[in-house]
Each structure stands twice: as C-alpha cells, then as structure tokens.
Amino acid sequence: MAGQLIGKPFRVVVLSGPSGTGKTTIVERLIHDSPVRLVKCVSATTRPPRPGEAHGISYYFLTHEDFTSRRLAGEFLETAEVFAAGYWYGTLKSELERARNEGGWAFLEIDVQGALRVMEQYPSAITIFLEPPSIEVCEQRLRSRGTDSEETIQRRLKKVQDELQLADRYRHRVVNDDLEQAIGTINQILLNQSE
Numbered sequence: 054m055a056g057q058l059i060g061k062p063f064r065v066v067v068l069s070g071p072s073g074t075g076k077t078t079i080v081e082r083l084i085h086d087s088p089v090r091l092v093k094c095v096s097a098t099t100r101p102p103r104p105g106e107a108h109g110i111s112y113y114f115l116t117h118e119d120f121t122s123r124r125l126a127g128e129f130l131e132t133a134e135v136f137a138a139g140y141w142y143g144t145l146k147s148e149l150e151r152a153r154n155e156g157g158w159a160f161l162e163i164d165v166q167g168a169l170r171v172m173e174q175y176p177s178a179i180t181i182f183l184e185p186p187s188i189e190v191c192e193q194r195l196r197s198r199g200t201d202s203e204e205t206i207q208r209r210l211k212k213v214q215d216e217l218q219l220a221d222r223y224r225h226r227v228v229n230d231d232l233e234q235a236i237g238t239i240n241q242i243l244l245n246q247s248e
Contacts, residue, residue, distance in 0.1 A: 063152075063153050063158065063159075064158040064159070064177075064178070064179055064247075065149065065158070065159045065161065065171065065177075065178040065179070066091065066158050066159065066160045066179045066181070066243065067161045067163060067171055067172075067180045068083075068160070068161070068162050068163075069162075069164060069165050069167075069168045069181075069182055069183070069216070069223070070183030070184060070185075070216070070229075071185065071191060071212065071213035071216045071217065072195060072209045072212070073185060073191040073192070073193075073194035073195045073209070074183045074184065074185045074194075074229050075229045078232065079183065079232070079235060079236060079239070080093065080160075083160070083236065083240070083243075084160070086236065086240070087240055087243055088240055088243055088244045088247065089157075089158055089243050089246075089247045090156060090158065091157055091158055091160040092152035092155050092157035092158065092159060092160060093162070094144055094145075094148035094152060094159050094161045095109060095110065095111075095112060095148060096112055096143065097112060097114075097115050097120060097123075097142070097144070097145055098113070098115070098140055098142045099114075099115055099116065099117045099120045099140045099141045099142075100114075100140035101114070102114050117141070120141050120143070128145055128147070129143040129144060129145055129146065130143070130144045130145070130148075130149065130170070130171060130174065131143055131166075131167040131170040132144075132167075133164065133166050133167055143167075144161055144163060144167065144171075158243075164216075165182075165216045165219050168180060168223070169219070172222070179224065179225070179242065179246050180222075181223060181224070181225045181226075181227055182220040182222075182223035182225070182226045182227070183227055183229055183235070184220060184226055184227065184228045185213070185229065186228055186229070188213060191213050192206070192210055225239075225242050227242075
C-alpha cells in the first residue's frame with residue numbers, strides 16, 4: 054500500500070470527525086503548517102456547486118451518470134450517498150496518485166463510513182478522529198453557524214453520537230478543545246510517522 058517516493062514513504066492520512074468539531078479550520082491549517090507535505094484529496098460529488106465553489110478545487114462536480122459510471126468502473130476509493138439530499142460523494146483513486154506525483158501524502162477529510170472503507174484498503178493509513186470536547190460544544194458550534202434548520206441540527210447531533218461510537222476504530226483520537234493544541238498534536242502524529 055505504501056510506496057516509496059524519492060526515498061520518502063508515501064502515506065495516506067485520514068481525518069474524520071463529527072460536524073461542529075472544527076475540521077475545516079484544522080484541515081486548512083495542516084495544509085499550510087504540517088511538518089510533512091500534505092496534498093488534500095479533492096472529493097467528487099453529484100450535488101451542484103454552491104456560490105464560490107470551483108470545480109477541481111472545492112469538489113469535482115460530476116453528473117449523476119458520470120459518478121455512477123466511474124463508481125461501477127471501480128474508480129473510487131470510497132463513496133457514500135447522502136440520503137437526505139440524494140447526492141453522492143466519493144474520493145477518486147486518482148487523487149491518491151495525484152498526491153504521490155506531487156511528492157506529498159494523500160490527505161483525506163472524509164466521513165466515518167468512508168474512512169472505514171479506506172482503512173480496509175490501506176490498513177497502514179494514518180487515521181485521526183477529531184472529537185469535540187462534548188456534545189454540548191458540538192451543538193453550540195452547529196447553532197452558531199446559523200445555516201441549519203432545527204431538524205437538520207437534530208439530525209447532525211444524532212450523527213455525532215453515532216460517529217463517536219466508531220472513534221475507537223481510528224489509530225489516533227484528538228480532542229479539539231483548544232485549536233492550537235489540537236493542531237500541535239496532529240502535527241506530532243504526522244512527524245512521528247515520517248521517520
């Protein structure tokens with residue numbers, strides 16, 4: 054699974070965590086500040102782009118037919134259908150090759166179900182589960198966004214509880230109760246794996 058690239062091992066890094074744990078902020082910081090070169094794998098989706106999103110940067114925006122065709126051809130590392138919205142999401146295997154070709158580690162920010170599928174294919178993956186300090190903090194963060202209905206917030210909180218039940222499947226668990234400390238902990242995990 055892990056290959057060699059200019060004398061340095063290639064790694065797959067997976068970061069997951071429930072909504073409201075600060076994943077987006079941490080991912081952005083890790084891309085810029087990590088002690089190893091992380092290349093963020095761009096996910097594919099069948100949902101339409103939102104304002105400000107760009108194809109190939111935010112997501113690969115695929116038609117449902119193209120996504121299905123690629124899925125059936127085995128081009129995805131993992132896929133999931135978000136039933137509430139009816140859209141598909143997934144990580145193309147070619148994204149891992151892009152990371153390898155760019156001389157970095159493939160960095161996937163994906164949900165728990167996708168992460169479990171990646172773990173089956175890449176047992177040596179560096180898997181990190183980002184935890185909220187508490188469910189209450191998670192709920193506060195979700196509410197402070199001001200973008201979700203009460204029904205959506207309740208559905209997300211149920212998913213938080215479900216995902217926390219699977220946290221022990223990850224090699225590392227990091228609680229994000231202090232942003233700088235969480236980033237420092239993850240950077241140390243990556244540094245230890247680079248030796």
